[in-house]
Amino acid sequence: MTKRLALALMALILAMSLLAGCAKKDPDADKRGGIFEDYMTSDPKGLDVQESTMLVNYELARLMFSTLVRYKGATTELEPELLAKMPTVSADGLTYTFELRKGVKFHDGKTTLKSDDVKFSIERMLSPEGKGLSAWLFEPIKGAQDIIDGKSTSLAGFKKIDDLKFELTLEEPYAPFLQNLAVPSASIYSESIVKAAGEDFSINPVGTGPFKLKKYSPQDEIVLEKNPDYFEEGLPYLDGVRYRILASTTAIMEFENNTLDIVAVGVEDHNRFVESKLYTLLEANPLNTYYFLINQSNEAWSDVRIRKALALSFNKEEFVESFYPGGRATVATSFVTPGIPGAYEMGKGPGYSYDLEAAKALVAEVQAETGKTVAVEAWQRGGGDTIGDANLAFQAMAKEAGIELKIIPVESGVFNSSRRQGTIPANYGNWWADIPDADNYIGTFFARGNQMSSGYNNSDIQDKIEEAKIEVDPANRAKLYQEIEVSLIKDEVAVIPLFHTKQFRFVHPSVKGVIMHPTGIVMVSTAYKETPKK
DSSP, X not given: OOHHHHHHHHHHHHHHHHHHHHHHOOTTGGGOOOEEEEEESSOOSOOOGGGOOOHHHHHHHHHHOOOSEEEOTTSSOEEESSBSSOOEEOTTSOEEEEEBOTTOBOTTSSOBOOHHHHHHHHHHHHOTTSOOSOGGGTTTBTTHHHHHTTSOSSOTTEEEOSSSEEEEEBSSOOTTHHHHTTSGGGOOOOXXXXXXXXXXXXXXXXOSSSEEEEEEETTTEEEEEEOTTOSSTTOXXXXXXXXXXXXXXXXHHHHHTXXXXXXXXXXXXXXXXXXXXXXXXXXXXXXXXXXXXXXXXXGGGOOHHHHHHHHHHOOHHHHHHHHSTTTTEEEOSOSSOBTBTTOOOTTOSXXXXXXXXXXXXXXXXXXXXXXXXXXXXXXXXXXXXXXXHHHHHHHHHHHHTTEEEEEEEEOHHHHHHHHHHTOOOEEEEEEEOSSSSTHHHHHHHHXXXXXXXXXXXXXXXXXXXXXXXHOXXXXXXXXXXXXXXXXXXXISOSEEEEEEEOEEEEEOTTEEOOEEOTTSOEEOTTOEEOOOOO
């Protein structure tokens, strides 16, 4: 070989190696690696998301598990997750045809997702012998109620076509059905893995999400590590996520010491952090409504004039300014949160404005007829003798109108049981939307057989709620739900909408890609930590 030919060959080899290097370069290389340090203020008490409706469990579920469909980024637009494409729907709105992604593996690295796993996951949630808390997600499916009632163990509305394709048939059209499938509690499990794990599945769950469980030490920490078999190429960026169980005050100190990557703070620290200009503020308007719910079937609350007087006595502007200063909350005039498709715009709902004189006049009218002081009760969830500051404020406002509002703390188990039976006289509470649909508010609280029973019993309005639930035209649905809200809030005062809170998190400037979703879930599945440039 001549010297010239050897030099030419060497140059060719070098050029090819450079080209190969360019072809293999990871476009997201600067996002790779590291552990995201997060925290929670209380232990989730198990990691089986079917057994919980808490936001902290939902956030963990978005990392460890996957749903058939999910929300696209920070929007409420649906996109396929475990599916190869969005499902098709029959002309009558009853039958949905699904096709799973091919080759999706569970965290054990060998079990592959199949249609049977979908059927199993749904039936497990519906089973009266299980611990599923969100059966409502799958209730629209044909035969779901038979499983809930213990009449069947097999879902009649599920039809397997092959290992990747299946159909779900509903009892009747239900417009937001696909939204239900995006709720973290609708995550899909492996039948074989769950059955083999038994009761241990809750503390050692196996999913298909971007991260898998490495360690769960109750009351201490939860450590997740990157799933090497994750079905979305290039994700996740992080090597892992660690959650420590910390008190809020400790978390703030840890964040300032740079040992936490994210933190939620109160008003004083919020202002201090903003003024320091050391951190990045993430802000969102999650879909939530804080309310005062009234059981019109309760004898003491049965006179609509009393309910209306209470609504008029609540100075919501003053309350928000006192409890959520600096624009951390907005006064509510509707129960369905603005931002939900078809909901009233902010400030344009049928809710009552503060009018103390009008409230006093109604109370005086009732007292003149009955000869008695207007005295009513409301429950506060959680036992003990301490009344929450918010309830104390409502009590004081009612008193100014001449209403004796007694607040009774009730142990959580009794409270939940009574809520299912519709026997709570009244209560202050909040609702964070599971799905961005009006039925998740109206149907959940006021429909027949609802899960958050308020004792509501207006047959005409409940017929209208059923009509709105199956209406598929968006404009018609919006009109129906807005009319229903007028009846619930203005005419009957079955609920008093109070305010909507905003959501804030601080992160260090190096933290990128954290998503604050409208459903209230803070997601870090696409987060990464920038490395300082040299």
